[in-house]
Amino acid sequence: MEETSTLNKKRLISELIKGRDCTKKLQNLLRRKVFDGGPESAEDLVMKILGSFSDSLSTLTSWNSGELCPPPAPATSSDGRTWNTRESEKKPAVKDRRGCYKRRKTEDSRDEIANTIEDGFAWRKYGQKVILDAKFPRCYYRCTHKNEGCKALKQVQKLEDGSERFHITYYGSHTCQNINNTTQMFSDSEDLCSFLLNFNNSGTNHSSSSLSNITNAHITSSTDQEDDSNAQSDDYLTSRNHDTSSKYLWKGMIGNLEPSDDADIFKDVIFMDDFKFQ
């Protein structure tokens, strides 16, 4: 098991380095506006980058955890639900199944670790419970627009690792017309990853919830940015106009490489639609 984790780590790092190198090459091509010809065309590079991200994500999903580090031991819940390792660790070594009751997981439920409980939606707290062996209570929220039929729920519990982060579980999608959640779709790396996941997996059957676990748990770097990739993100992203989103995508990817240069790269806006995928 330990060896597997190490191998996964190495593979992940390798893939990310490959992705970075390809992106740099692509950056150079874009500067020179060379989109084909040569040993590696822009499209080739794009495909390599996507492949790297795809492989990385596959590696991450195989870790089966919301944390960046691989779990010390396999943690599969008996009923196939994807609850965090932290939670399963708390459980005594399974005498019976009493107290194992969890809210049923649906297709559009997902976990995330965030620095703030703010996510751009209006929530109303409807309960708080002290959880067995948990240091902090769990708070229960429902969408303020419940009376309009919106069934979105979320649970918030502070992490016990000493940080000021929260474990947030979302249930259901917002069916209300909540404001402030349709802007800045790709304002941070989390949005970028969400986009990548949807884009890159559009032809596959990946579980969106499991993938969300990973992106959301791993990329929550800023404290002031809203997590508006909320429960509705999947539908939203796939239906969104790619002209705009792709621009942010590439800005995000390349901007991290050479911050001083990225402003020039998109003077001549290049959309992902300019390339042909599949």
Next chain:
DNA sequence: CGCATTTGACCCTT
């Protein structure tokens, strides 16, 4: 006064 939060009780699931 209207809305949000708190909190004890009850319900559901295992």
Next chain:
DNA sequence: AAGGGTCAAATGCG
């Protein structure tokens, strides 16, 4: 029976 999830009355706040 026990723990987690939800309800709803009481309370607080602007």
